[in-house]
Amino acid sequence: MFSLAAAPVILAAFLASTVEVVEAFTIVLAVSLVRGARPAIAGTLAALAVLAGAVALFGPVLGAIPVHGLQLVVGVLLLLFGLGWLRKAVLRAGGVLPLHDEAAAFARERDALAEGTGDWLAGVAAFKAVLLEGTEVAFIVIAVGARPGMLVPAASGAALACVMVLAAGLMLRAPLARVPENSLKFVVGSLLTGFGLFWTAEGLGAPFPGGDLAIPALIAAALVLGLALAAVARSALAGRSNWA
Amino acid sequence: LGVIGELGATLWKMFAGDLPLSAAILAIVALVVVAARTGLLPAPLASLLLGFLVLAAFAAAVGLAITREISKRTR
Numbered sequence: 067m068f069s070l071a072a073a074p075v076i077l078a079a080f081l082a083s084t085v086e087v088v089e090a091f092t093i094v095l096a097v098s099l100v101r102g103a104r105p106a107i108a109g110t111l112a113a114l115a116v117l118a119g120a121v122a123l124f125g126p127v128l129g130a131i132p133v134h135g136l137q138l139v140v141g142v143l144l145l146l147f148g149l150g151w152l153r154k155a156v157l158r159a160g161g162v163l164p165l166h167d168e169a170a171a172f173a174r175e176r177d178a179l180a181e182g183t184g185d186w187l188a189g190v191a192a193f194k195a196v197l198l199e200g201t202e203v204a205f206i207v208i209a210v211g212a213r214p215g216m217l218v219p220a221a222s223g224a225a226l227a228c229v230m231v232l233a234a235g236l237m238l239r240a241p242l243a244r245v246p247e248n249s250l251k252f253v254v255g256s257l258l259t260g261f262g263l264f265w266t267a268e269g270l271g272a273p274f275p276g277g278d279l280a281i282p283a284l285i286a287a288a289l290v291l292g293l294a295l296a297a298v299a300r301s302a303l304a305g306r307s308n309w310a
Numbered sequence: 311l312g313v314i315g316e317l318g319a320t321l322w323k324m325f326a327g328d329l330p331l332s333a334a335i336l337a338i339v340a341l342v343v344v345a346a347r348t349g350l351l352p353a354p355l356a357s358l359l360l361g362f363l364v365l366a367a368f369a370a371a372v373g374l375a376i377t378r379e380i381s382k383r384t385r
Binding site (some may be wrong): 073201270274295298303 | 313316317320321323324325326327328331332335336341342343346351353354356357358360361364365368369371372373375376379380383
């Protein structure tokens, strides 16, 4: 179906989309449980329509940009985005930042919605959640699929994530708090950083030695560095609290 | 308007969540572009330098955040 070279692209799009869809699902679920299914569905469909319109509008523009220019721009954006995720994941794993709590996010949203907001505002909450998280999914799909023949595998990875999260959420009817979000962010941050470095170098006309084989090596380098930094943070903070 | 504002904030957070790190990455890319385009560095060296400098900037940004947190907890 897809070539072996598409595997890291599908994996990156799938894992990153899982994180984003779980976050959007938490808000949509809160809207649905507090205000009913109607505003939740209406807000979600409206956001998906806006996203589809934006992709249809900007997609052809991307095709008109020269390949090297597109690779450079996408590579740099992926680097900025991926390193941001990896930094946050390292600081959370190292105990510098608190872990993201999906159950707490759900409770906050549910309490806010219960404070007398109407169906219209509840629909807007669902719309915003799907639009904001969906924008990140759209960017990731376009960025990791920015190579001839890779957009369909990337979109398939994202679609699979949507289906799986929705299926799990509909079965549980509860926030997906047991999804190991920080571990996913760690892996996704490393994947996006690896892709970002690869595309940036290709865009510069100075590709890494080894061709496509450089991609897993770059991903591994980012992952190992992230794990080492998280270990340093843990031991530094533990040493400080023992000393204090 | 509120949604557009939040969309702008999301995009800003996506690409410039840690502003000094993002600025450092852009500066490194600009430096390597100049070095590669002027022929100062051969192609494989330019890509390896890019990888090394980007990961070093990342390590420095995380190290700085850890140091800040330690000094905050000490206070």
